[in-house]
Amino acid sequence: METHPQAGALSDESVLVAEAKAGSYAAFEELVNRYEKKIYRLGLNVTGNPEDAEDMLQETFLKAFEHLQDFREDSRFYTWIVRIAINQGLMKLRKRRSSKEVQIEDTSNDDGEVIPRDFADWRPNPEEELERTELEEILQNAARLLPMTFRTVFFLRDVEGLSTEETAEMLNLSEGAVKARLFRARLRLREELSKTLKRG
Amino acid sequence: MNCKDALRQISGYLDGNMDDELKSMLQVHLKCCHHCQIVFDTTKKTIELYCDGKLFPLPNTVRERLHDALRAKWESRSK
Numbered sequence: 001m002e003t004h005p006q007a008g009a010l011s012d013e014s015v016l017v018a019e020a021k022a023g024s025y026a027a028f029e030e031l032v033n034r035y036e037k038k039i040y041r042l043g044l045n046v047t048g049n050p051e052d053a054e055d056m057l058q059e060t061f062l063k064a065f066e067h068l069q070d071f072r073e074d075s076r077f078y079t080w081i082v083r084i085a086i087n088q089g090l091m092k093l094r095k096r097r098s099s100k101e102v103q104i105e106d107t108s109n110d111d112g113e114v115i116p117r118d119f120a121d122w123r124p125n126p127e128e129e130l131e132r133t134e135l136e137e138i139l140q141n142a143a144r145l146l147p148m149t150f151r152t153v154f155f156l157r158d159v160e161g162l163s164t165e166e167t168a169e170m171l172n173l174s175e176g177a178v179k180a181r182l183f184r185a186r187l188r189l190r191e192e193l194s195k196t197l198k199r200g
Numbered sequence: 201m202n203c204k205d206a207l208r209q210i211s212g213y214l215d216g217n218m219d220d221e222l223k224s225m226l227q228v229h230l231k232c233c234h235h236c237q238i239v240f241d242t243t244k245k246t247i248e249l250y251c252d253g254k255l256f257p258l259p260n261t262v263r264e265r266l267h268d269a270l271r272a273k274w275e276s277r278s279k
């Protein structure tokens with residue numbers, strides 16, 4: 001029965017949510033502890049910089065705290081948090097758009113095929129060969145080149161594990177649009193990473 | 201199946217949702233086409249790298265500032 005034996009009686013998420021709603025700060029903090037790492041990483045990936053990621057993290061949990069009573073238990077708590085985080089992140093990027101060049105949508109006229117150009121094999125274990133920060137930089141630089149919705153679709157689907165349906169709803173896209181963006185995001189990231197991760 | 205069709209199917213193949221006939225056609229293609237096999241393997245690797253839980257850790261200072269902000273909010277509310 002117990003999936004998190006170390007957390008004892010408080011292990012069950014719906015219990016935590018109920019207690020947090022009833023005013024337990026400890027229960028709310030336990031929920032934060034569970035998801036703060038993931039939300040921070042999502043923030044880094046979506047916004048592309050640590051300051052925005054930290055803002056996004058704080059705003060997400062402050063909002064979650066404020067609106068906890070609105071959370072309906074027909075969805076996963078994590079999905080609810082991610083939805084708040086994504087809204088914060090998108091808002092942040094839209095604000096930035098005028099000052100910095102941030103592509104929200106794909107403005108280039110390439111709705112057609114993504115054609116792979118690099119067919120070199122990669123070094124087998126870049127995660128072991130490279131310093132952590134070096135690999136992080138490579139991954140972030142590649143992600144930054146994608147338009148915002150492509151990047152977001154990729155991180156929600158492939159990294160956070162949300163379904164196509166959940167992702168579509170969150171980003172106001174059709175499921176077909178999510179699939180198309182995911183496909184292109186994957187291939188574009190691959191192409192970009194290939195430049196640094198290929199053998200030789 | 202040619203390369204163009206094979207590449208178009210790679211995403212669906214990675215997601216594991218593709219009908220059996222298409223899947224076996226793609227597998228046949230991948231077996232004899234080194235380029236498409238590499239695109240498939242490295243796309244898979246791309247996803248794995250971004251999912252690596254050891255990357256992008258939450259710095260302690262950031263975590264502390266978050267918890268301070270939450271506690272401050274909590275205390276201002278319960279007054």
Ligand SMILES: [Zn+2]
Nearest residue numbers: 203206233236
């Ligand atoms: Zn081929």
